[in-house]
Each structure stands twice: as C-alpha cells, then as structure tokens.
Amino acid sequence: MADMDIGKRELAKNYEPAAVEEKWYKVWKESGVFHAEPDPAKKPYCITIPPPNITGSLHMGHALNNSILDCMTRWHRMRGFAALCLPGTDHAGIATQNVVERDLAKEGLTRHDIGREKFIERCWKWREEYGTRIYHQFEKLGCSYDWDRVRFTMDDSYVDAIMEEFKSWYERGLIYRGTRVVNWDVRYQSAVSDIEVNTEPRMGKLTHFRYPFADGSGYITIATTRPETMLGDTAVAANPNDERYQPLFGKMIKLPLTDREIPLIADDYAKPEFGSGAVKVTPAHDLDDFECGQRHNLPQIIVIGKDGCMTEAAGTGFVGLDRFEARKKVVAAMEALGLFEKAEDYLIQTPISDRSGEVIEPLLSEQWFVDMKPLAQPAIDAVKDGRIKFIPDRYQCIYLYWMENIRDWCISRQLWWGHRIPIWWSEEGGSKRHAFARSKEEAIAALGTENCWQDEDVLDTWFSSALWPQATLGWPEKTADLSYFYPTNLLSTAQEILYLWVARMIMTGLDFVGDIPFHDVYVHATVLDEHGQRMSKSKGNGIDPLSLIAKFGADATRFSLLQQAGKNQDIKYSEQRTELAGQFCNKLWNAARFVLMHLEDTVTGSLPEESKLTLADRWILHRFNITISAISASFQTYDMDDACRALYQFFWNDLCDWYVEMAKVPLRAEGEEKQTAQNVLAWVLESTLRMMHPMMPFITEEIWQTLPHQGETISLASYPEARPITPADEAAEAAMTTAIEATRAFRNMRAELTIAPGIKLKAAFLSADDQVSSSLQANSGLIASLARLSSLEIRTSTPADEGEKWVGTPIVGAELFLEIGETLDVGKELERIDKELTAIAKQIERSHGMLNNPNFVKRASPEKVQEERNRLGEWIEKKSRLDEQRKSFEK
RNA sequence: GGGCGGUUGGCUCAGGGGUAGAGCGCUUCCUUGACACGGAAGAGGUCACUGGUUCAAAUCCAGUACUGCCCACCA
Numbered sequence A: 001m002a003d004m005d006i007g008k009r010e011l012a013k014n015y016e017p018a019a020v021e022e023k024w025y026k027v028w029k030e031s032g033v034f035h036a037e038p039d040p041a042k043k044p045y046c047i048t049i050p051p052p053n054i055t056g057s058l059h060m061g062h063a064l065n066n067s068i069l070d071c072m073t074r075w076h077r078m079r080g081f082a083a084l085c086l087p088g089t090d091h092a093g094i095a096t097q098n099v100v101e102r103d104l105a106k107e108g109l110t111r112h113d114i115g116r117e118k119f120i121e122r123c124w125k126w127r128e129e130y131g132t133r134i135y136h137q138f139e140k141l142g143c144s145y146d147w148d149r150v151r152f153t154m155d156d157s158y159v160d161a162i163m164e165e166f167k168s169w170y171e172r173g174l175i176y177r178g179t180r181v182v183n184w185d186v187r188y189q190s191a192v193s194d195i196e197v198n199t200e201p202r203m204g205k206l207t208h209f210r211y212p213f214a215d216g217s218g219y220i221t222i223a224t225t226r227p228e229t230m231l232g233d234t235a236v237a238a239n240p241n242d243e244r245y246q247p248l249f250g251k252m253i254k255l256p257l258t259d260r261e262i263p264l265i266a267d268d269y270a271k272p273e274f275g276s277g278a279v280k281v282t283p284a285h286d287l288d289d290f291e292c293g294q295r296h297n298l299p300q301i302i303v304i305g306k307d308g309c310m311t312e313a314a315g316t317g318f319v320g321l322d323r324f325e326a327r328k329k330v331v332a333a334m335e336a337l338g339l340f341e342k343a344e345d346y347l348i349q350t351p352i353s354d355r356s357g358e359v360i361e362p363l364l365s366e367q368w369f370v371d372m373k374p375l376a377q378p379a380i381d382a383v384k385d386g387r388i389k390f391i392p393d394r395y396q397c398i399y400l401y402w403m404e405n406i407r408d409w410c411i412s413r414q415l416w417w418g419h420r421i422p423i424w425w426s427e428e429g430g431s432k433r434h435a436f437a438r439s440k441e442e443a444i445a446a447l448g449t450e451n452c453w454q455d456e457d458v459l460d461t462w463f464s465s466a467l468w469p470q471a472t473l474g475w476p477e478k479t480a481d482l483s484y485f486y487p488t489n490l491l492s493t494a495q496e497i498l499y500l501w502v503a504r505m506i507m508t509g510l511d512f513v514g515d516i517p518f519h520d521v522y523v524h525a526t527v528l529d530e531h532g533q534r535m536s537k538s539k540g541n542g543i544d545p546l547s548l549i550a551k552f553g554a555d556a557t558r559f560s561l562l563q564q565a566g567k568n569q570d571i572k573y574s575e576q577r578t579e580l581a582g583q584f585c586n587k588l589w590n591a592a593r594f595v596l597m598h599l600e601d602t603v604t605g606s607l608p609e610e611s612k613l614t615l616a617d618r619w620i621l622h623r624f625n626i627t628i629s630a631i632s633a634s635f636q637t638y639d640m641d642d643a644c645r646a647l648y649q650f651f652w653n654d655l656c657d658w659y660v661e662m663a664k665v666p667l668r669a670e671g672e673e674k675q676t677a678q679n680v681l682a683w684v685l686e687s688t689l690r691m692m693h694p695m696m697p698f699i700t701e702e703i704w705q706t707l708p709h710q711g712e713t714i715s716l717a718s719y720p721e722a723r724p725i726t727p728a729d730e731a732a733e734a735a736m737t738t739a740i741e742a743t744r745a746f747r748n749m750r751a752e753l754t755i756a757p758g759i760k761l762k763a764a765f766l767s768a769d770d771q772v773s774s775s776l777q778a779n780s781g782l783i784a785s786l787a788r789l790s791s792l793e794i795r796t797s798t799p800a801d802e803g804e805k806w807v808g809t810p811i812v813g814a815e816l817f818l819e820i821g822e823t824l825d826v827g828k829e830l831e832r833i834d835k836e837l838t839a840i841a842k843q844i845e846r847s848h849g850m851l852n853n854p855n856f857v858k859r860a861s862p863e864k865v866q867e868e869r870n871r872l873g874e875w876i877e878k879k880s881r882l883d884e885q886r887k888s889f890e891k
Numbered sequence B: 001g002g003g004c005g006g007u008u009g010g011c012u013c014a015g016g017g018g019u020a021g022a023g024c025g026c027u028u029c030c031u032u033g034a035c036a037c038g039g040a041a042g043a044g045g046u047c048a049c050u051g052g053u054u055c056a057a058a059u060c061c062a063g064u065a066c067u068g069c070c071c072a073c074c075a
Helices: A004-009 A017-030 A060-078 A093-106 A111-130 A133-141 A156-171 A227-232 A287-296 A323-336 A373-384 A394-404 A440-447 A461-465 A468-472 A480-485 A495-513 A545-552 A554-563 A575-598 A615-636 A640-668 A672-692 A697-704 A727-752 A770-778 A780-787 A826-851 A854-859 A862-890
Strands: A044-048 A082-086 A175-185 A190-192 A197-212 A219-224 A235-238 A252-254 A261-266 A278-281 A340-353 A361-370 A389-391 A423-428 A431-436 A452-454 A488-494 A518-524 A761-766 A789-794 A806-811 A814-819
Touching (some): A017 A545, A017 A554, A017 A697, A060 A082, A060 A133, A060 A488, A060 A518, A060 A554, A093 A111, A156 A175, A156 A461, A175 A287, A175 A340, A197 A227, A219 A227, A287 A361, A373 A495, A394 A495, A545 A575, A615 A672, A615 A727, A727 A761, A770 A789
Parallel strands (some): A235 A261
Antiparallel strands (some): A197 A340
C-alpha cells in the first residue's frame, strides 16, 4: 500500500464517531443543506417538529421522535422534495414558571417578592440562557432542521397569531367567561385543564357521618372521602327511586358544625347501592355536586380557598387550616358530637396535577373557556373522511372517541409566564364589562373609558401550541411559506399529547386556515427502561441519549431507536442496544475499509455492462434492488423497524457475509475480472450508503466522501430507486441459493467431522436436476473458495459405492460429497448421518400424514397437494441415500 | 368500569392459514490481509390457556388468564 492515492483513502481501523459528527454537521449547516424555500419546481415536504419546552433537555422520547422526523426529512430531501423540517421551542407556562421559581427560591425569594414584571424578566432571562440548549442537542443527534426558521411561541409574530385566534373565537362567542368547578392546583394556584390531571389510586378513608334531621326525627348517613368539604354542603341527595328515602325528600337536615339547614333532595346522581345511598352535595368543591347544585338551584359555598386552606365560610373553628388538617379536625369534631359512624380503608382515585404532583382541589372559580363542540365537528370529519390519517390506525378510534365527547376548554391560567389574556375590563356602576384588545389604546377605544385594566391571567400553553403548524409558517399573514408548505405532511409525537396538542392543532388549522394542518399523524412507541418501566427522574432509571451519543455515536443511537420503533410494542430500551448498533457502524466502517483497500484509481463506481457481471455480481445487485424496494415501502408506512431489519440483513448477511467474500476471488485476479468486481463493489457500497443515509447520516457521509460519487454531499445525493425484477434476477437468485446451500453443506460436514478449516478437500456432487447441476458446475470455483475445497467435480454415481472414503449430505436437488480419505472418523460420521436421518424421518412423517388424509387431497388446492407430493418424494430419496451411506460405513 | 395493545427459543422482538424467524446470550471451532465491535458450525420453541371455523391454526373467531397503556364524576 505504498501508493499515495490509496494511502490517502485508508481509514482507521475502528470508527470514531465524535470528530466525524462534529465535522459534517458543521459542513451541512454552513452550506445550507437544511434550508428549504418554496420551490415550484419541487414538491414540498414539511414537518414542524413538536416544540420542546424551553426547560427541556433531550430525553429518549425526543431522541426517538426526532430520529424518525429527521429520517423522513432526509429521505424526502434525497428524493428531490423541498424538504423543510422546522424547529422551535415552547414557552411552557407552568413548567418554566416552576423552574424559575425554584431558581428564585435559592435566593430565598418568591415571585411575589419581586413582582410580576421582574418575574417575567427572569423567565426571559432563563429562556435566553437555557431555552435553546436543546437545539444543540438536536444537532448532536444529526437533525437536519432548518435553523434559519426557528420559532418560539412567544416571538412577536407568533403572538400575532395567538391574538388572531383569541379575537376570532371571542368575537364569535366561542370564548366565554364562566363560573365552574375547575381543577385547581394549590401549589401553582392556578386552574389546570382536565388532561393535565392524572388520576392515581391512593389509599384513604371512606368516612361515614350522620347528619341529623332538623326536626329531630333521627339522622341520615352519608359517606365521603373528603370530610372537610362537608362544611360547604348545601344539600344531601338520594336517588328518587330509592324507597328508603322517598318519604323523607324535602325534609331539612341540620348540617353539623355549622348553623345551616340543608334539604334532602331527590337526584338520580345518587346511586342507591353505594354506601347508604345518600350523598352529600358540595357544589363549590366537586364537579358532580356542582352540576347537581345547578339542577336544584343550590347555593355554592366555597370553604377551601385558592391556597388550599379553609376560608372564613368554613367557620371559626376551621378558617385558615390547611385542607388536610381540616379533614382531621372535622372528623374529630364529628366524633365529639357522636355523629361519626365509621371510617373504612378505601382506595380513592385521586386527581393529581401533572405538573406539580399536588392533589387537585376541585374549586369553583371564574375562568375563560372555549366552547369546543363547534370546533370539534370539522376535526372529526377530517379524520373520518381520511384527510388525516392516524398511524397506527387504532389511534383514530381513540381520537374520535375523545372528540365526540369533547368538553369545554378552560384556557385561563393564574400564572405570570405566558401570553396575557387580551381582554380588558372596566367597571361602571358596579357592573363589569370586558372587550378584546391587544393594547391599552385598543382597550380604551373598545370600552370607551380610560379606566380599564387587563385581565390578570395568562393563556394555557396549549392555546398557543395549538397553532404551531400554521403560525410557524407565517399565519395569520398569507405568506409564501404557508401557501407552499401548508398542510404539512407529518406530525409524529407521543401518544400522551394526542388530545392536549394534536387534536387542538387539527381544530385550529381547519378553523383558521381552512385546511388540515398535516396529513399523517404518527404516534410513536413509548421508550421504557429495560425492565419495561416508564423512565422518570424520580425513579432515576432514565437513559440519557446524549451520553449514548457520546459513547456510541449519533448514528448508533438513531439506528438503535429506529430499529425498535414498531407499531405495536413499546420499546424496552437498554444501553446494549446502542452498543450493538455501534458495532453495526463499525462493521460498515470496516466493509468500507475493505472496499477502499481494493479500489484503484481506474475505478469509476459505475456499473459494468451486464455481460461482464458474474453470478455474485448479479445476485448482490438483485438483493440490493429488493432491499431498496422494501425500505422505501417501509418508510412510506412508517415501519421504521422493518426498514432497519431489511437494511441490516442486506448489509451484514448479503453484502458482507457473502458478496464481499465472493468478491475476494476476482479481486485477487488481474484484468477485467478484477475491474468488474471493483466497480460493482464500489457501486453497491456507494448506493448502500445513500440507502442508509436517512437513518445514519454521519458515518454514511464520511465514507461516501472517500468513494467515487457524484455531488458535494450525500445528504443531497439522490435516494436509490427500485427497478422492476427481471427473469435474470430470479435466475441469479436461484443459482446463488444453490451455491450458498452447497457451501453451507460442505462447511457443515467439515465442522461435524472436525476437519481443520485450513485443510482443503476434494468434493463432488451428484444431481438429477439439470438446473442445479449446471449451477453447481458453473460456480464450482466460487463454492470451492467459500468452502475451502481443492476441487469440485460431478459424479454420476455415489462415491461411497466405489468404496472410497467420502461422506455425503443431501441438499435441494443434489447430493454433495466430501472426500476425507484416511481422516474419516466412522463414529462421528455415523452420528452425523443419524442426526440427519432423524430430521428427515420427521419430515416424512409429517408429509405422509397430510397426504394420507383424504380431505387434504380432496379439498386443498391441487398445487398444494402436488407440492407436498414432490416434497415427500425428495425426502424419501434423501432418506434412502443416507440409509445406503450409513450401511457402507457400518461395515 | 370502558377501550386498546401484548403474551413466539434464556433475553429483546419480527412474522402471520400450509416445513417456526432475527439479534443478543449459550456451545464448539477459527487471530485466514476489512472487521474478534469479526468469521464458521451448532444447541435451543407442542408460538399463554380453552373452545370453535378449516383438509390444515402460532396465524382467523369466541372466551379465559395474566400484563401494559389510554379513557372514566361513583360520593
């Protein structure tokens, strides 16, 4: 290898990802490979990535999703689409407020200490410092995103979109002010939406109290899991059909611990079979009770305040107490009054705030809501009529079920970080008025008074992310981007934000832009730890994708995730998977080394003409063709796991294990034969790299650059396309199958008889099948080299018949023999034959069983029956030959 | 309580009416000029259970049992 040119091409023995990745990412980014512009000559392909929170750091879910997104983007880009993958971040109201407050706490401060304005400044400062960290992490993963178009949900133009959204819904009466029981997070002192609440079974008590009737005629027993709410009871309800209570309806009850009397009402919300059949009604602190209260015009008494402590309405004994303290005290007080009946252990489905982990307090409060029903219908239709497709399709049912039962959306949050609600208030003569306004000037104009103020609340984070696809492309302006790239093609995400986000994007897209926001919704698997547990900070079982990238490389990380991204199962992930993918990269690297080592400057990398190709050449080109067709089909349906499997098998088994081994013979030769092999090898490797590139961008670029290629970068090279399969392909496949099978059979005999691999043996074959015979003969050199044979000849009779020292084994259509002379170990050979005979006997039995079944012969298709007959014939033939061999060895 | 997945070799998973597949792990052999992060040859499974449909079921249907996820206001 003294040749300078070849020396230059030499690669290191092991693949070292770090430097390669940094180098190429920089090149790609700087040369504008990732940037897309509307181009009438091209078809658009667009993804707007799920914007991570500015508090976020790349986790396995991101790594998986963004591997998929980037793979799809790169695939389309290589196929000539104007491929845009648009990145951005979400201001993430609660999450960000949370971290900033924690940050403040380190200085011993709360947000109230510094005030709203200063606090928001701190939030912005956070976003400046940490809000774009994750971009760098996407770059590490190799994501080919258009960094010229990054968007943040609080960018000025994005805010314009939100204003437009709010204004439109407000003016159409879809946004309204309502007093409802909402999910109250006492830690953040804010409402949260239903979908931000998780129910968790927690052990608690079901407490039974006695409520005495006001007229002294005994008592009624009620059961509750939240005794402290009794202070706000305004009725007791029983089922109208409940005979026990029918005579008592309308009677008044003296509510203990208070000076109030409350009625016993009939409402079928009370289930007779539960507890005593009577239920206390607290309209201000329970959604059902609230609705029941509405039906009966009951007063609503708020006894638990926004801070989770008892209000004055709770009575002097309880005011100021924490709700859980109050619970104990109420029970004790009832006990003291002799009104406590019992408390039993009870598994309570407890609502927990997704963000703070606090027990949610249902609380009556005034909030802004969106009437969802009118928005939902078009979004239901768009999915039902197939304009939007869910993959896997089972998510369609889940989506439709939710949409058909949609509830109004509480959009106001009592937070500071977020989009301030663009509503201004004024008050005249005790009556409040409100109007939409983007600024104080607008508000004055709208309300006709300078004496006005803006609503204190901010919008739910999802109110802004609901606009993501259109707002990032310029809506409400009619931009060129919007008209070219919208609707986008793919939205890939985790299933937990199907409602929170996906459904709402569909609704806003249809409502504002008049078209769906994306065609495909791919819901990817959840990445679990290797024991099938959800990864979480508290469990400490999370795997950090950045450390995987550092250890094994971005390509290995991507490939290992894509490999497991099936449509049914969640992913049980262990670091070993990435390590294995890293070994795959190394294998690729070394295959490339091999190829480069054998390339000469005359190699063009273009395919030699058909007539010069060997069987091995024709076969590998056929395998490549099949593989590219399989991968393209899998990408089309988002079967990333299938695509990876096809790729892996082709590369490792077909290309490395067989083709490269077979190519070694002509590569050692001289002249045309050698050149053909070099060109085919270069062509196949170069094409394989392009085929792999969307999944493994870095290593493929690095190797591609050292091979004969066209273009500046593989990321803009064309993606290989499948061609129709020809009869010649099929012939090559058949002939190679025989050659491979023969090679395996010879190797197997050698191994079973423990013949040292280095020793070359004479081999022969016997075949009645012309095709098999000619194929074995034509490729005897190939087989001889792969199986380390000195020669391969055709025999017309079994060598064993002639008393020579041969051992034999059947393959499809032929019988193979190995001359082993004096080295034969008869015992081992008998063992080997017996093993084969046992296997054959099983097959014969099976075949016999089928063919002796008159129903099979009568009802199965004639082809199947014939197939089975042929099979049986073959097995019987093989058996008889082996039996003869066995006899000859027994002597 | 409803809905949806899963149950296939020791592990992780494909497959899917007609001879059970892969990777890892395991056993034996091999440092041969791409790669020991490698190569070759093996062992290993009545495809959760019970019924049904069928000439034929791991595969289709029904039910059961586990298991996971999503949804749900039973106090």
